[in-house]
Amino acid sequence: MSMEFLIASAIGALTWAGIYLSLRGRTFPVVLGVTMLSYAINLFLFAIGRLKVGAPPIFSEEAATYTDPLPQALVLTAIVISFGMSALVVVLSLRTFLETGTDQVDGEPDPAIDPLDGDRDEWIKRRNAHRIDMLGETRP
Amino acid sequence: MSLSISDNLAASLIAAPIMLPSLAGTMALIFRRRRRMVAAGISIGSTVLQVLIAVALLMRASQSNPTPYAMGDWPAPFGIVLVLDQLAAWMLLLTSVVGFAVAAHAALTKLDRKGWNFHPIFQFQLLGINGAFLTGDLFNLFVFFEVLLIASYGLILHGQGARRLTSGVQYVVVNLTGSTLFLVGLGILYGVTGTLNMADMAARGAQLAQGDRGLFLAGGLVLIAVFALKAALLPLHLWLPRAYSSTAPAVAALFAIMTKVGAYSIIRTTPLIFGDVAEPILLPAALGTIILGFAGMLAARGLRDLAAFGLIGSTGTLLVAIALFDGDGLAAALYYLPHTTIAAAFLFLTVDLIVRWRGVEGDAIVPTPRFAGASLLAFLFLASGVALAGLPPLSGFFGKLLILDAALARPYAAWIWGVILVTSLIAVIALARAGSTVFWKHDDTPELPEDRDPPRLVQALPCLFLLALLIGLTVFAGPATRYTQRTAAQVLDKPLYLRSVLGTASPPSLTAQGDAP
Numbered sequence: 138m139s140m141e142f143l144i145a146s147a148i149g150a151l152t153w154a155g156i157y158l159s160l161r162g163r164t165f166p167v168v169l170g171v172t173m174l175s176y177a178i179n180l181f182l183f184a185i186g187r188l189k190v191g192a193p194p195i196f197s198e199e200a201a202t203y204t205d206p207l208p209q210a211l212v213l214t215a216i217v218i219s220f221g222m223s224a225l226v227v228v229l230s231l232r233t234f235l236e237t238g239t240d241q242v243d244g245e246p247d248p249a250i251d252p253l254d255g256d257r258d259e260w261i262k263r264r265n266a267h268r269i270d271m272l273g274e275t276r277p
Numbered sequence: 278m279s280l281s282i283s284d285n286l287a288a289s290l291i292a293a294p295i296m297l298p299s300l301a302g303t304m305a306l307i308f309r310r311r312r313r314m315v316a317a318g319i320s321i322g323s324t325v326l327q328v329l330i331a332v333a334l335l336m337r338a339s340q341s342n343p344t345p346y347a348m349g350d351w352p353a354p355f356g357i358v359l360v361l362d363q364l365a366a367w368m369l370l371l372t373s374v375v376g377f378a379v380a381a382h383a384a385l386t387k388l389d390r391k392g393w394n395f396h397p398i399f400q401f402q403l404l405g406i407n408g409a410f411l412t413g414d415l416f417n418l419f420v421f422f423e424v425l426l427i428a429s430y431g432l433i434l435h436g437q438g439a440r441r442l443t444s445g446v447q448y449v450v451v452n453l454t455g456s457t458l459f460l461v462g463l464g465i466l467y468g469v470t471g472t473l474n475m476a477d478m479a480a481r482g483a484q485l486a487q488g489d490r491g492l493f494l495a496g497g498l499v500l501i502a503v504f505a506l507k508a509a510l511l512p513l514h515l516w517l518p519r520a521y522s523s524t525a526p527a528v529a530a531l532f533a534i535m536t537k538v539g540a541y542s543i544i545r546t547t548p549l550i551f552g553d554v555a556e557p558i559l560l561p562a563a564l565g566t567i568i569l570g571f572a573g574m575l576a577a578r579g580l581r582d583l584a585a586f587g588l589i590g591s592t593g594t595l596l597v598a599i600a601l602f603d604g605d606g607l608a609a610a611l612y613y614l615p616h617t618t619i620a621a622a623f624l625f626l627t628v629d630l631i632v633r634w635r636g637v638e639g640d641a642i643v644p645t646p647r648f649a650g651a652s653l654l655a656f657l658f659l660a661s662g663v664a665l666a667g668l669p670p671l672s673g674f675f676g677k678l679l680i681l682d683a684a685l686a687r688p689y690a691a692w693i694w695g696v697i698l699v700t701s702l703i704a705v706i707a708l709a710r711a712g713s714t715v716f717w718k719h720d721d722t723p724e725l726p727e728d729r730d731p732p733r734l735v736q737a738l739p740c741l742f743l744l745a746l747l748i749g750l751t752v753f754a755g756p757a758t759r760y761t762q763r764t765a766a767q768v769l770d771k772p773l774y775l776r777s778v779l780g781t782a783s784p785p786s787l788t789a790q791g792d793a794p
Contacts, residue, residue, distance in 0.1 A: 159454065185468035222453055225427075233439075
């Protein structure tokens with residue numbers, strides 16, 4: 138098995154998982170899916186400079202051949218941005234869940250999995266009280 | 278010596294639209310809690326300065342060829358360059374005036390007090406938009422897209438609330454997926470051409486072998502799909518109405534520019550790098566967008582939905598003109614672009630005032646009791662409706678006329694004429710229906726809250742400023758169209774751009790990248 142095959146199938150599998158998960162209805166799989174997609178892209182960007190083994194990216198006296206350093210810089214930028222974005226979307230989904238009482242991406246509670254007992258506001262209040270407990274703050 | 282320093286400073290003015298908001302944003306961050314007036318002052322002052330800088334850059338750009346500015350003095354294909362040309366200067370001026378109006382409106386209506394960080398995020402938003410207009414490097418364009426998106430996530434959630442959070446999650450996920458696709462396109466293009474500089478890529482794309490050419494165009498189409506997502510083109514528009522109608526209307530007014538960032542990116546990259554590859558897709562999609570946008574206005578139950586769908590429809594009109602990809606079409610598009618942005622921002626700000634001043638029923642299109650200031654609001658709503666629908670006497674009429682005229686010689690002329698004229702009628706009906714329900718009918722059942730503040734007429738000043746801009750664009754339609762015609766010619770003059778940025782029209786052939794085993 139060549140390295141090209143390995144990288145290509147890894148990118149393919151990650152993309153497949155990412156697309157499937159990001160089309161799900163609840164925020165947690167969607168967040169995972171977007172993260173998978175960004176991993177696939179990081180691998181892809183790494184491969185656009187052609188795959189080479191044992192070649193340095195910057196000047197070296199012994200080097201006979203070099204690998205392209207630019208894609209590595211691009212991947213670093215992409216990793217930083219997608220990492221920050223993932224953190225943001227996790228916090229945002231959590232906040233939405235706590236404020237609306239559902240983790241459906243469309244904001245409509247699904248009666249099958251969001252047992253609200255009819256009183257949603259009460260449930261949200263309970264949730265928020267729980268959140269304050271988790272943070273170790275005294276309840277007002 | 279002093280001469281060379283002043284020359285350097287003059288050259289560095291190109292970077293000022295990026296440097297200034299980043300400085301102002303940081304300064305506003307310092308004052309955001311203790312001295313909120315200072316933060317607002319810094320923010321508004323920064324937008325005023327940006328207007329002045331944009332005017333200076335516009336005057337410079339209209340007298341010269343595209344001017345590159347090498348960041349860190351690294352020459353063009355290796356370092357990142359900013360490129361000032363007439364198109365970039367035109368977009369910068371538009372951004373700065375809309376930014377000024379929105380910042381003033383937010384300060385006057387105390388929207389900026391709904392959270393701590395409005396002004397810093399607002400400045401970083403302007404930084405991202407200005408950077409996207411100035412950069413001459415595709416990966417740098419991606420970075421500025423991310424900057425403006427990150428800031429927009431902050432702004433769209435400003436003030437919070439359950440509905441805003443839900444639509445915020447959707448907006449963020451859609452845009453994250455868009456950014457991923459952007460990187461896919463960039464990766465393909467870099468893999469094929471070995472460069473990220475737009476001018477260098479344009480030159481190398483033309484020299485590619487037949488097999489690589491197909492991959493190159495595929496990468497280009499992925500990028501155009503991402504830009505179409507930002508511009509809310511037909512199958513990719515679904516994120517916009519909910520996001521824009523649930524955020525604060527003043528923020529949505531600024532976001533009227535964000536769809537234009539997508540349109541700008543199509544204008545910038547397509548004729549230069551990819552040629553006419555997207556033409557057969559863009560035109561039908563744009564026509565569909567117009568129909569959907571203006572039909573959505575007819576179905577809207579709230580004024581903010583109305584404005585959001587109006588924005589989609591008018592951006593569709595703009596994209597029809599862009600999709601013609603010839604001098605007349607682009608000139609018409611560039612005249613219509615500032616008009617539609619200002620008109621949509623104007624409508625959003627007016628809707629914000631309606632929501633604030635009438636005190637009950639929010640933005641729903643239903644009759645309410647008579648409220649103070651209604652006559653001024655009715656006038657503003659009429660003016661913004663006239664502008665958005667493209668009726669005379671305001672500049673939208675000239676814009677649509679120019680677009681129809683440019684489409685006349687095309688094989689699809691009948692379709693373009695039919696769609697644009699019929700949808701203008703639909704928009705007029707939708708706006709008239711909404712306006713007459715809100716301002717002419719009265720229903721005394723919902724009680725006006727007793728402790729309501731009387732409307733402060735000074736809050737209408739930013740709206741009147743935007744109206745004055747539209748009138749200015751109408752009165753000075755002659756010079757403006759002459760400018761946009763020269764701009765269109767400059768955008769389509771590929772050799773001129775390559776010569777100006779790279780110093781030569783044909784770079785040396787591929788050496789570093791042509792080492793595939």
